[in-house]
Amino acid sequence: MAQAPGQEPIVVGLDPDPGRRAALDWAADEADRRRLPLLVALAQNVPTPGYRPTGGRPSWEEWNDALHATGDRVLKEAVASVESRHPRLRVSGLLAEGHPAWVLREQARNATEVVLGSWRLNALQELFASSAVTLPLIAHAPCPVVVVPESELAPRREPYFVVGVDGSRHSAAAVDFAFDEAAVHGSALRALYVWQPPRLGLVDEDEAVHECRRLLSETVAGRTADHPEVELRQEVVPGHPVQALADASEHALGLIVGTHGHGGFTGMLLGSVSQGVVLHARCPVITVPRA
Structure with a gap:
């Protein structure tokens, strides 16, 4: 659905790990401050269609259904968490199949800004993690991209x-x-x-x-x-x-x-x-x- 001019949502890429919510919290606060809608997007890579394992392991259909069910639950919990903190904020969720960089790039076409998280790894791990999602998104997104670090102990922020x-x-x-x-x-x-x-x-x-x-x-x-x-x-x-x-x-x-x-x-x-x-x-x- 097309948004009214000036009301394009802030889009946040949701990390499936419930312990990593810095980007979600930042995006929700920003959307509330700017009086813009918030779209919470969870991207899921799916197993190869037609996969038929032997030995009692789940089929592709069972695996895909379970993946979607888990993703839907995580997404609903995240949306509910935002709504409880910001009762007046317009929040919606999107569960999408595909690589996170591609999904967020598509959503960036009609967004005020896109927000995603980052977590502190060693230098090599950080480079490869960022190369997969963050850097390609920044290079191609037509809107501002916000990268929010996940910190165990956040430093004091000056205004x-x-x-x-x-x-x-x-x-x-x-x-x-x-x-x-x-x-x-x-x-x-x-x-x-x-x-x-x-x-x-x-x-x-x-x-x-x-x-x-x-x-x-x-x-x-x-x-x-x-x-x-x-x-x-x-x-x-x-x-x-x-x-x-x-x-x-x-x-x-x-x-x-x-x-x-x-x-x-x-x-x-x-x-x-x-x-x-x-x-x-x-x-x-x-x-x-x-x-």
């Missing part, structure tokens, strides 16, 4: 968002979204421009910093007039963009970046900085495609 700026059109879209997000949350906004000093020191550092400040000021220009309630702090810091943004994210409500800025390579669908912060940030990461 501000961080947005990465590099002067590109992608970071301009991220800045627009960041001002809106900060306004919705009643929080401040840190606009961060990270520049990498050359190893050989052949560039005048003062001149380089001045140019970075100019690009940062130009990128945020005009946004404060539209959002006078948002306290803005502009910062230029040296270092590697991924490391600097990850460090800045430690106590933030969220880190917002464009999906492909000046740090990317021609032909890549997802910038290296976007990919890096998704893997290393310590708060929810919101990736914003160019408008």
